[in-house]
Amino acid sequence: MRNKTLRLGRYVVVTLMVLLSLIPFYALLYLSLNTPSSSFFDGNILLPDFHFVNYVNAWKISKIGNAILNSLIITIGSVAIIVLFASAAGYSIARFNSRFNRIIFQLLLLCMMIPAIIITVPLYTLMKSIGGINTHWAMILLTAATALPLSVFLYASFIKQLPREVEESAIMDGCTYFTAFWRITFHFVKPVTAAVVILSGLGIWNNYGQAVFFLQSQTMHTVPLAISIFFQKYGAQWNLMAAAAVIGLAPAVLAFLIFQKYFIKGITAGALKG
Template sequence: MRKLILYVILAIVALVSLIPFYMLVYTALMPDSDPISDSRLILRTIEWSNLQHAWAQSKLGNAMLNSLILMAGSVLLSVFASAGAGYVFARVRTWYNRLFFAALLFSMMIPGIINNVPLYGLMKSIGGINTHWALILLIATGFIPQSVFLYTNFIRSLSKEIEESAVIDGCTPFTAFWRISFPLLLPITSTLVILNAIGAWNNYAQSVFFLQSQDMQTVPLAIGRFVQTYGADYTQMAAASLIGMLPAVAVYFIFQRYFVKGISAGAVKG
């Protein structure tokens, strides 16, 4: 009976969580452009042309390409940089390492958006406005503190004997980590790929500052401009939003197998 009650509660929570997504799909595919006056729960007819029209009018194709470049670059950079830094913090126990680790944790409490104004001057001076490489560095930097924190605690839970055996067999500490230990970090790496990929894909505050050209706009910027044009057409806004969220959802489903395991292990072990 206790398990039955638990499953019923979980089912209710899952159902409530899916309601916004269902309403988005419902509004995106409905033939009527006024969902507020529609009281039906199930669509009688599905208007697939809404997605086609939203795709053409919002220019999401180019925006998705820009978002994919930013997402892939920032995720790869943040994961590999954070894994190396986390290994040093976990394995080299010195007072200055503890000091740097504490400073890194403190930086997690600073909202990234407050740095946009001074960063704009820096980005302009180095020619980083309307460039992918500069925004990749900026986004990855925002991901690194949390990623280093999770990697450090996860690596501390791994046995040192595996790395020591590899060093005895002739590997350098660098090679031992990347060839022996890093593959064991798949759960936490998958977790960070999901978190950082979704964060990069949904990044708006920094993109609107540093990507001013329409050709460089990302998915959030494209949808924002589309909403300004079709602000009264809820169907078209929902269709554009549905298309824009699909890649992030795909990333989650690919790596979700290790998501819960990685986030729990990285948060509590150490």
């Protein structure tokens, strides 16, 4: 009887935590569907006015479509670089226990402790000197480099848990370590790859601190920048602000739903066991 009571208590606590976490998203969705003359407490609090014109107006006024395209280009390009280099580096660190690899791994861990905002000024000087301001390629390289240390850590920790026999049989058949990794081992790291894609992808998608310095042209604005400027101009129109925020949030939520079944497995098997 006591065990059932404890189990029920846990379920109640978890349910309350989930509901509390969902309240801000519900409020955002509710406001995005209300008419301009309505406030949050007008009418039925459980059902909004379903004024879908808000999304059309927010899309046109905020020009968030171009911002979403910029964010997609930067995020996809950065994540591709991160997965390619972080997986290879993590494999090398996990499988070859040399002094050089240990030093590199320690340096990567040290880089994780440094806030990105601290190096903004020297980065701006560098980006300006190489013509990287208001360009996709420079922002892709910058955000990829920023996310690499954590990604390498996750890959290295995950691969350490895999038996060496996974690739040794292929090496005995004539494959190189490089070939064995990409043809065999890489298929076993799908959970941590999903975790890296979600963690780094969401971080890059929501990157405001660096984008505000390096993407100054309006045509190059990403979603956080476009929404920030839209809020400054139309701060009194809550329905339009909420609609723009929902539009900007939708791609990130969709990406999480696609990869979420691998996410927890990748984090627990990689980071916690490592």
